[in-house]
Amino acid sequence: MRLRFQILFSVLGITFLAQAVFGLLAYRELTESRGDQLTIFLQYLTREIAERLTLPGNPDKAERHLEELRKKFSTAQSVLLIQKDDRIVYIAGAEGLNRADILPGLKSAYSDSDKHGMIDLEGIQFYWAVSQLPNNEYELIMLEPAGDNEDRITSALRMRLVSSGFVILWMAVWVSLILSSKISRQLDEKNDQLEHLALHDNLTGLPNRRLLTDRLEQLLRQSQRSKEPFALLLIDLDRFKEINDTLGHPFGDEILKRVSSRLLKSIREEDSIARLGGDEFAVLLPQTDLQGSELCVNRIMHSMNAPFRINDVSTESKASIGIALYPEHGESADVLMQYADVAMYQAKKAQSGYAVYDNSQNTYSVRRLQLMNDLRDAVEKNEIHVHYQPMIDNATQQVTGVETLARWQHPVLGNITPDEFITMAEQTGQIRLLTMQVLEQALKDCSAWEKLGYHLGVSINLSTYCLQDLSLPEEINSIIQRYDVDVADVELEITEGALMHDLSRAGKILDQLGNMGLQLAIDDFGTGFSSLNYLKNLPVATLKIDKSFILDMCDSESDNAIVKTIIELGHNLGCRVVAEGIENQRTLDSLKLLNVDTMQGFFYSKPLPADRLFAWLIEHDKQVSVSEEISSA
């Protein structure tokens, strides 16, 4: 509104200024040109008179004609006279003037070159103009009182100025209004654009979390009044991180765009959809109960079935969907969002495509959600600690290396088992960073022990997810270089499951790692489902027998047979065989008999932090030397 007034006043100001200048110019023009006008009039009159004089006729009539013309053109006070040789032949007007004074007065005022001008006759200002008749004997002279003319000019000018002033003012007001409305409309558009940007996702153009929350709260209020149910869906793409990492971010972005258009096609007009960030979407289904939302979910899952084909690369990405219902599950926006999130993770875990929020799993899942959030922080702040479990050589009883294990001491929830947080890290994509952190810490400790006189190998567990990442060998190499550790001392443990996932890709990466000189170990050997083919094809150096066989091997004949077979198989293939999970002397003795290469378990030591491990190493050395002395004695 302020802008509107500013424009209005500025346009009005310019208008008044223009009007004043226009008036002044018009006035000067009118006054200065009066002499010219009189001259033109006289020239016209001379033509008229010349014609009349040459024609035979009534001289009275001719005079009347002149008189009419004079009055029509000028005022009644004007004087028209014709002179010849300083003698007045004809005169009209000139009431109140001494006729004898007119000619001498005029003579002094005009020269031959001037045709018009101003003179003072008896104290009155007159315009004068002169014109000669064609025969050159007669001169036609016109006198007009300047005062009369001025009155006429000012009255005409006043009228014109007033009326044109009104018109210009009227136009100015409208111009300023149109101008200001145009400007304000442009500003509104800009504002709308900015607002749109703030409330929408750049990539997909879908509403963002802020707008969704707003809509959710609005829908909550509406539904509270109308007592109608609604559903909130949270959608997360499976394997998206993997796609992004392996095929690149532009590819991932394109997938997100396609997903958003597929989602838009799967929902009704009144439903709203939002991208919450990353590969997470949310759908709000007003006036929808469980059945309705399941229908919608089925449509969405159906739409996600077709592979995404981008630049001749075809890839699939299924979605996991969590459903939370109002008012069944919750009556506030935060709770519904949280529960939909819980349901989504349940769906992801069960690989069921979708899950409706289940109250009975609540405590577990809310804890899980909290852990997931905290894990992200913990990994970023490097709060995951590394523990080491020693591996002992069967023949010499010397410690040959340590297995590196990640430990997380949660500030509130206490110790979190690796099974729990590693799976979470895999799901949230934190696993890579976590693995690299653990590796870095292990190599740092390894080089420290080396300086203290302990040459130990280091084993690290590699997740399935890491084996999909083509840049992994490069990264591992750079860390090894940094700590100046012998490559052959680093062993990477992978599970059989990891190989089943995508053998061609994983095989390529493992080959690369093997070529770099790293040792590869198959962890939990005997529990997977894959064939023995990979043992032949991959550069595997070590087999680690799954602890479930070791724990019961003294009581179960079949377990004993399996352990025996694996050891033999490993030796036949030229692999070192490690038995882990040794908890008592009996198991140790049987394994010694079976000629296993390396042993690991609580019987020797539980996983220890680096400083305590060092103390343990010194203690162990003492014990070994004592037993050697005893045996030699």
Next chain:
Amino acid sequence: MTKNMGRIDQVLRLGISIVLIYVGFVDQELINDHLTSMIAGIIGIVNLLSALIGICPLYSITGINTCHKEGK
């Protein structure tokens, strides 16, 4: 186009139009200037038409609506 002129606006315009048309076409002596009276008359006719249909084109351009102010 929808109406954008309120009742008071219409009545005012009607009055102004009648005056303008009177000085423009009926009694030209009032303004002793031909051009001025013609302009007044034409503005009067346009204003009268817009008052009768209740739509002002300039209102539509600028987004003014005098209907609202009367709580219609």
